[in-house]
Amino acid sequence: MQTIAIDNVSKSFGSLNVLSQVDFTIAQGEFAAIVGPSGCGKSTVLRMIAGLETASTGAVKANGTPITAPDPSRMLIFQEHALYPWRTVAKNVAFGLELSGVSKKEWSIRVNEVLDKVGLSGFQKYYPHQLSGGMRQRAAIARALVTDPEVLLLDEPFGALDAITKISMQNELLRLWEGTGKTVLLITHDIDEAIYLADTIYVMSPRPGQIVERISTEMPRPRNRNGADFVAVRERIMSHLDLANH
Ligand SMILES: Nc1ncnc2c1ncn2[C@@H]1O[C@H](COP(=O)(O)OP(=O)(O)O)[C@@H](O)[C@H]1O
Ligand SMILES: [Mg+2]
Structure with missing residues (x-):
């Protein structure tokens, strides 16, 4: 099983700075999520863990070893x-x-x-x-x-689904993951999806993407989307994304 470490990673494509000093660790068996504005580098983070991109500075590691190529133990779903x-x-x-x-x-x-x-x-x-x-x-x-696979990398996997199908797929995903020890990183535009599913949520800033907040959800599952603690996490994320007053 794998712990994934993003060690102080910056990434540029030519003169475009996409990620700036991104630093976080996903423990083995943890379900982590990233939310952030479009174009802030979320997919780039995922592609680096999948071994499809390399960091400009810093390193992406699995169990302490730098990831240099794709590996069947780490699967990307988009x-x-x-x-x-x-x-x-x-x-x-x-x-x-x-x-x-x-x-x-x-x-x-x-x-x-x-x-x-x-x-x-x-x-x-x-x-x-x-x-x-x-x-x-x-x-x-x-x-x-x-x-x-030991690691599942999910890039907005349910973004194209209708609301009802999406909710049932979220429950399926939890059922498939719970108790397996698989490490999951989910990227989503859907704030509630992140709160419903993840143990830890990283909020990213606009490009060049930086982690501006780390939230441990610490709610028992299945989670109540209207519960006070759920709503509090939603407000916290929205305030970082600057959506709360719009
Ligand atoms: N291979 C690439 N070459 C050049 N620019 C890229 C490449 N991949 C991504 N980008 C640029 O990096 C930025 C971040 O992209 P991406 O990681 O897909 O963002 P997100 O998933 O958060 O929407 C975008 O401006 C995108 O155009
Ligand atoms: Mg993307």
């Missing part, structure tokens, strides 16, 4: 274009296994197990266009889970 439209659900989910050299017999067992976990058993032969948005996102989650 909102759109997550599935190959020309592959069935089963073939999409199997994609990660095909590359890892797991035998065909074993992979169909693993694929069926993970589809069952996300509530998609029976949909093996469907194509993405034959599924609802929520089912497509379940399939994308299944594909990420099939290799049993």
Whole structure:
């Protein structure tokens, strides 16, 4: 299992300073979230943990070792274009296994197990266009889970879903994560989603992104979105995002 450390990371693309001295640690098994304005560098943080970008200064580490390349133990899930439209659900989910050299017999067992976990058993032969948005996102989650990763990196995974589907997917995600020891980092525009799900929430400033607040939610689950402590955290985040008086 993995502890992820973002050690004093700054990142520039040419002359564009995107992140400035970002420093935080996600303990193994922790569910962390980042909220912040569009363009502040949230996806860049995630892509660095996924091994798809490197820091300009500072380092991103897993269990103390710098992350230099993608690794199947750390899976990135994003909102759109997550599935190959020309592959069935089963073939999409199997994609990660095909590359890892797991035998065909074993992979169909693993694929069926993970589809069952996300509530998609029976949909093996469907194509993405034959599924609802929520089912497509379940399939994308299944594909990420099939290799049993230690770290899940979620980039606005439910941003395209309707409000009701989104709430049920949030509950599914909690069910899939609780008790697994998997380390999760969720990026979301949805403040309530962060408070509902995360143990720790990092609020980022506009670009160049900096962490302006760290909040430990410390509420038992399932959380009441209208509870006093929930509302207090929401107000705290909104005040940092400068939304409270608009
Ligand atoms: N590969 C890249 N090359 C150049 N600029 C990039 C690259 N990736 C991201 N950026 C820029 O960095 C800034 C932060 O992007 P991003 O991390 O996607 O922000 P967020 O996810 O918070 O909306 C944006 O201005 C974006 O245009
Ligand atoms: Mg982004």
